[in-house]
Amino acid sequence: MMTNQQRVLEILVEAVDTLTEEFDVIEFLHRLSIRCVELLDVEAVGVMIVDQHDELQLIAASDEKTHLLELFALQHAQGPCVRCYHSGQAQLNISLTSSAATVGFGPFAARARAAGFTITHALPMKLRNQTIGAVNLFGTRLKRLSDSDVQIGQALADVATIAILQQRTIEQVHVEKAQLQGALSSRVVIEQAKGILAERQSLSLDDTFDVMRTYARPRHLRLTELAKQIIDNTFDGDFTTAENPDQP
Numbered sequence: 001m002m003t004n005q006q007r008v009l010e011i012l013v014e015a016v017d018t019l020t021e022e023f024d025v026i027e028f029l030h031r032l033s034i035r036c037v038e039l040l041d042v043e044a045v046g047v048m049i050v051d052q053h054d055e056l057q058l059i060a061a062s063d064e065k066t067h068l069l070e071l072f073a074l075q076h077a078q079g080p081c082v083r084c085y086h087s088g089q090a091q092l093n094i095s096l097t098s099s100a101a102t103v104g105f106g107p108f109a110a111r112a113r114a115a116g117f118t119i120t121h122a123l124p125m126k127l128r129n130q131t132i133g134a135v136n137l138f139g140t141r142l143k144r145l146s147d148s149d150v151q152i153g154q155a156l157a158d159v160a161t162i163a164i165l166q167q168r169t170i171e172q173v174h175v176e177k178a179q180l181q182g183a184l185s186s187r188v189v190i191e192q193a194k195g196i197l198a199e200r201q202s203l204s205l206d207d208t209f210d211v212m213r214t215y216a217r218p219r220h221l222r223l224t225e226l227a228k229q230i231i232d233n234t235f236d237g238d239f240t241t242a243e244n245p246d247q248p
């Protein structure tokens with residue numbers, strides 16, 4: 001059987017290989033968040049970056065279930081990710097069952113507990129001295145992250161940061177927040193398409209993202225492009241024929 005160390009190396013090689021060619025940043029980050037769940041002792045992962053108003057917004061998640069997306073949405077102004085972003089430091093082993101540990105998190109902790117999570121962590125997305133967001137991890141068991149899991153999680157957060165910053169020109173040294181708006185705008189378009197697809201295909205909102213990814217990836221079609229076709233009513237393909245894009 002493949003060791004965890006071998007799997008980490010394989011995933012990092014997979015990520016670097018993807019970054020050498022033109023890629024769909026949202027699909028890439030969604031896939032990377034799934035790999036985080038695979039490698040770490042957590043059940044859900046989300047990647048959040050700041051918009052031009054200095055508020056955190058979700059760009060990708062390991063699971064597109066509505067209850068999880070709502071948890072990330074609650075953190076646009078408060079929560080572990082906000083604290084992580086402003087401090088530039090990892091926020092680890094936050095017990096969602098402890099009132100002392102969740103002071104200042106507003107309704108976030110209560111909603112997280114209702115969704116079945118008991119512990120959360122946030123890892124900074126940093127390049128040198130600049131922090132552009134955070135990776136949020138959720139667990140259903142009150143168990144601390146091991147040192148090795150923290151190191152692996154931070155390495156994947158660093159890869160996610162590189163993926164986002166690749167959208168700028170190579171010559172630039174600093175990234176302006178406005179330049180991240182393109183990726184966030186793509187997310188908005190995808191959310192609109194999910195709603196339309198759910199109605200047209202009689203699907204739940206929880207299933208639509210996977211259906212879109214399953215169609216787009218083997219056809220080398222950007223999720224944003226597919227979403228625009230759905231919104232414009234120009235899509236003429238068949239969502240029932242595609243391979244699972246998450247198989248290693």
